[in-house]
Amino acid sequence: MKKNFTLPIAQQDRATVLKFQAAHFARALQLDWSYWRRLPPQGLRGSLDAILSTVRSSLTIHPARGVTLQSLSSQQKRYGLGQWIQWLGLLGVSVSALAENPHRPFTRLPYLQGSSPTQIHVLWRTEGPIQPVVRWGTQPDRLDQTVPLAAIVTRASLGTNGQPMIPQWLSLRTPENLSLPKLHSAPIGTFQYEAAIEGLSPDTVYYYGVFNGSERLTAESPEQRFQTQPQPGTVRPYRFWVLGDSGTGREAQLAVHEGMQAWVKQDGRPLDFWIHVGDMAYGTGRDVEFQSRFFESYQTTLRNSVCWPAMGNHEGHTSKGSTGIGPYYDAYWVPTRAESGGLASGTEAYYSFDHGNIHFICLDSHDLDRKPSGAMAKWLKADLEKAKAEWLIAFWHHPPYTKGSHDSDKEADLIEVRHHLLPILESGGVDLVLTGHSHIYERSMLMDGAYSTNATVAENFILDDGDGDPRGDGAYRKGAGLRPHEGAVQVVAGHSGASLGRVGTSPVMRRTLVEHGSLLVDVEGDTLVGRMINREGVERDRFSLVKRGAPLVRRLSLPWQPPEYKAPDKSSKSPYPPPLDYQVLIPAGAEWKALSGAHPQGSSWSRPGFDDASWLRAKAPFDSGRGRLFGGERASKEGRPSLYVRREFTVSQADRVTELGLWVDYADGIIVHLNGQEVARVNVGRSSGRNAQGVKQREDSGAVYVPLGSIARFLVDGVNVLGIECHAHSEGSIDFGLNPALWMED
Amino acid sequence: MVSRGARIGWSLLCAFLCLGVACAHNSPEHQIEALSERLIREGDSADVLLERAIEYRVLGKLKEAARDLQRAVRLAPGDSLVLLELAQIELQRRRVSEALLRVRRALQVPGLTTGERAAILMIRSHCRAAQGSKLEALDDCSEALRWNPQLISAYLERSAWQQRLHRPHERILGLEEGIRRTGAGLLVAERIEALLDDAQWQQALDAIEPELTSSRLQGTWKIRRARALKGLSRQTEADRDLQSALEEIELRMPREVKDSSLLMDRALARELLGQTESAIQDYKLAARCGGGEEAIEAGRRLRRTRLGRSLWPWHPRRATQH
Structure with a gap:
């Protein structure tokens, strides 16, 4: 069955930004996550052209209204959501998370805790306060019991005095709210509700729903259920x-x-x-x-x-x-x-x-x-x-x-x-x-x-x-x-x-x-x-x-021995897996400022405010497969080829970022800098820039995920600069090149 | 002072360090290797040093852990996490004055939560204990409980100090307050112990009976009842309980005799049965198997008893008052 799914879009630079929340998108398209894991991106390179053609035919772009993805046949679905995201990137369509929370007002959907034969707890979180009501009953469509308000504990994260926060949250710092038990380290404005449903019968299935006053927030579904524990000792x-x-x-x-x-x-x-x-x-x-x-x-x-x-x-x-x-x-x-x-x-x-x-x-x-x-x-x-x-x-x-x-x-x-x-x-x-x-x-x-x-x-x-x-x-x-x-x-x-x-x-x-x-x-x-x-x-x-019964207990003086473990001769490091949900901050094929055939002075080149007017403007990928690097520039004539690229990107709430990573194809070694600080290094032994030493030849090929370390120390709200230096392992390296995209875990 | 940003930074840094490790090797040795590389590459950082110190501690390398933490303190003198960790390590290394110095600094860090303050005070209590300052150790427990009344270990440690300092009524009241505030079953048992130590035999017996009835393993409770019965001069019943308890303990005792809680029970049962020498041996063994001060002190007390310096129960004069 074909399914259409329209997503809101906005214009940013020359790329169309397709906004969606990954899991929501997957559900809407009836995609099965398991396909994604069975077909890692590296395994599909051979059929890339065919795939791109499929994606193009599936996309209808209406700049004023949105993007319609359609005609996903079962064969196309098998490529999975993650692959789709990458193809969209290759098409010049970058993907970012939906700014709006699809489960609003929930920031944490209801979940069950602490059950007993007569009691269970339903917990959930919302952004800002609601009038919490939990109804329950023995039929999904007949929730005829209500948890008394006194049995719902409310906890809140309201920040501290003097902490910068948006006016919406500032207005929540009322004496009444401030007297609520505190939620530690939750985002400001978070309210957590803990409803104790009591007076239940043991070993019985019930259904529940969460409401804001009279407005039902959870779907009427047989999945919103719980079963009380049986009486202790029940077999x-x-x-x-x-x-x-x-x-x-x-x-x-x-x-x-x-x-x-x-x-x-x-x-x-x-x-x-x-x-x-x-x-x-x-x-x-x-x-x-x-x-x-x-x-x-x-x-x-x-x-x-x-x-x-x-x-x-x-x-x-x-x-x-x-x-x-x-x-x-x-x-x-x-x-x-x-x-x-x-x-x-x-x-x-x-x-x-x-x-x-x-x-x-x-x-x-x-x-x-x-x-x-x-x-x-x-x-x-x-x-x-x-x-x-x-x-x-x-x-x-x-x-x-x-x-x-x-x-x-x-x-x-x-x-x-x-x-x-x-x-x-x-x-x-x-x-x-x-x-x-x-x-x-x-x-x-x-x-x-x-x-x-x-x-x-x-x-x-x-x-x-x-x-x-x-x-x-x-x-x-x-x-x-x-x-x-x-x-x-x-x-x-x-x-x-x-x-x-x-x-x-x-x-x-x-x-x-x-x-x-x-x-x-x-x-x-x-x-x-x-x-x-x-x-x-x-x-x-x-x-x-x-x-059963009272078997004889005996201790074995010579028990069975497991086979001895032999460590692999050469430890092979498996590639770091990328996050499942992410936003693309810098898409593949984006435009960067780049320098090749020379080395920049010092480390200021990867800091904000660096004057990169003399650097070339060029689109990734930067490839030297035919002896050319990009824009007609040649690699350094002396010594091994090297390339420096930099690009700005914006982050609105740096303290909420769990991970940044590069989805990058490179040869042979790279050093990644964030606002002038090194945050990742692959295949480069020591030092950086013109002094970079110990560059190893990359043995595998294709794009891999490289998480960036220490970002909490160096990532800031607003504009940041990502700088990447790429070094070939030898003068005659024919694979030298770089094709980066920057991802942020969602 | 540690800014919020620095704390968030620390948390995020840990996230990445740990993620990196999670996706490669996860053993402390590999983590230490990775963190050392990071320190060489990025220079000294209090967060990374703290992380490496924790890994050293896991491997039992306390000297290396302390060295890293001292470096971390120089970089972030107002970081309570670092100071706390260093205080604990120094205490483990029996460098008590160093530990106390770190505790003092940690208590001066602005913005401590009540829970953090209570935890620091409990470390100070341990330092005082190591110095032999019983009263101060007790005061620290009480102060910790003022900051965090849910701290079960503080109630128990306070109770132990009150016992050593012969403050039975305070001890019982303190435990009753703990039971009210936390509902902890452990404090219920400790209150009964306090009643027994205070020779309130009948009250103790009344409290023991329902506990005994509801227990599957009754050895410990039978020993408690035997103490009460002995205090009430019901010697035959007490001995019957003790024999029964010993039978259960023997059934449960591991082959290699490593369960100090069972050893403590057996020692007490033997002591009450007048088997002083074997009781002393059990206390010694329990102390070696992690029984702590409790086992050491019980052994000492019994050795004194053997020399005629003291009598069972611990406060015979008070026993006659009840």
Whole structure:
């Protein structure tokens, strides 16, 4: 079916600026994100002409009204949104994000938190205040109950005295608003609403809607639903999703989410809830990073299932367990007074909850005292004393056993977790431990008692060295109920989005997979089944625990040994993935001021205000394939060729920018400058300009994404200058050239 | 003073450092390598030095971490984050006066949030403790709680100091205030301990019974009940509880005997049963396994008891008053 989609446009320079919000656009065109990841840009070069022709025929430009994209056949759709954006750039059409928020007035769409058999929380954010109303009922079209206003907590970010802000936000600094609980580090003007829906029946599906007074803000949809928890102890099938280290905002994160959704859809049983073991908002867990790399990424799952979080080290940059302050604590509502079962922790840093016949414990392994004498370990012991569920599952960020991108034999945080916290948990009867931090999937054999501060060994700590797969060696066996030291399975699930890594093989691990994915766990009565589902939606590991009777516990002095890991001879660095949503600040094919055949004096050439009148005006790409660089100028006659280009670009709110990057084809080395400061360097060893040394020949070809570092220090509101110097590795380099575009993560 | 811009800058810088790392190698060694390259290329920066110091700390290289932080302090003398990190590192290195100096400077940084101020005060409390200044350590806990009344660890540490300084009523009142403000189950247990330490046997027993009934693992609670029963001169019942608790502890004790919380429980049960030598051994072992000051002090107290310098309970004269 063909679909037309009209977008507003504006004129800027000579290019038509097509404004849209990427995800909104994708939905409107019925594009499937998964096509984008299957066809990376480099793979399509051969058919570029055909593609451009397709794009041209699909575009109708009405300068006064907008751009109409039409006739996207299924064959054309398969190229995906990201590719379209690039082709549009090649056509001279630059793409930027829609200035208007498509979900207005929401700045964070409603999501579920902190459920119990009789209660659940709906949280959302708006730009500016609304009259918050939440209605709910047992039918999507009959929301006949209303949450009392007193049960809705409002928090606000209103800036500080003297802080520059637009008049609209200044007017919100009324005494009434200023008395509201504060939102830490959210953009000024943000209001967060936390509605507690109470008096619910256990294990029941409800539908909800968010209103501004009488105006309905959420769509009338069966997807806006939640299911209350069953009464503690209820035995029925439960399914939850576990992921970690996902919050990069990159394609792998999206693929893992889609992979899980596809598998669940095919299996036919939905999630009851999910667990995130930390690092959900790279790089420093700032509010904007939470928004783009967690809330927007998982919105379809967040709106109808509760996410129980654990804080990772990246969130720990801006949120502190010792104070309970920061974007992480703003984002989540977790039980502190045993609202969902367990022992009241009194803090959001660590907590516990019951779900049916499972007791869950979440710890803060990042910034709180892990020692047995510390408050968290004491609470853990006290909580375990009270836990009476049939299953006990604990989760936190730092793994006690790993040889992925982290090494649990070397790193103090990981050793402390193993040495101090595991003994308490295992003597309390823990069945499954879920962690992340290490960017890999590792799953142990059934094990107990390996707490050494020295290198971990498996001998005498493995209770069952089979694969735990009911189709293979059979499920791991434990006695019924919670029994101390009958073994637990350790899962490191830090493979849900960030780049993967491996330093060796942990001797306690039965399965080690260096691929993106997540874990699905099913608990039914006395049986637990864990499945690693990869980014393609394929099951890559399965293990099972059965708790029945009182099997004999034996310790294996010579357990199965995993094959030794051999590191690759030559480490190959995978290219840095580009962001999924971005604006193009400088399109491919843009006009730059350029200098070749000479070197500029000093570093002022890449600063604002530099007099570039003597530089040539030229359009990218700058190519020397036929011995010509651009505009008839030749490369330097002496020494290797070099080229300097500079161009201004504008940013309105520099402090809200999460990432700038170059989408660039180059040969052989480049140094990138932002307002006179170096922010990226590829294939150039030392120094810059005429003194640049150690230029390596580029071994691959085509455009790659190069993120710019330290932009927070150098990017300013208003006009900025991007300067790029490109150096050939030798005098006779025939590939020398440069074709840059500047992207800003949206 | 750290400007908002600088803070945002720090956050964004971290974002990029971490993103870079996230997309390549993520181990501390690789991060240190990358950060070192950055420092060579871009020159010294407090943010980058702080980041590298944290990585050194993760690897247990405290000297290197301190060196980076000292450089960072010179570049950003008003950055509370850097000062706090340095104070903690110096304390870990047992350089208490250095740590106190950093804490003093951190407290002078304008614009601290109440949570930050409370966290700094708790570090000062640890410094005072390391110096043996119990009263000042206690005062710092109380002051930290004035700034952040949700700080569970501060209630617990204050309670410990009040116990050491023989302030039972203050201790109980403080914990009750904590329970009101936070609802933490841990403070409920600590209040019962305080009642026992203050020899309020019957009140303690009344509070213990419902906790015991609702517990799956009852060893710790049975030991608490045994203390109360012993105080009420119900020796036989107390011994029965202690034996039962020991049985449960033995079942739960790991093979390598590394769980200090279980060791502490076993030590106390043995102590109450009059098995002084084995109790002392358990306290020693617990202290070695992370049991902290609590285990060390309990061991010392018991050794004094063995020499006839003190008697169980800790305050026998007050015990007779209740």
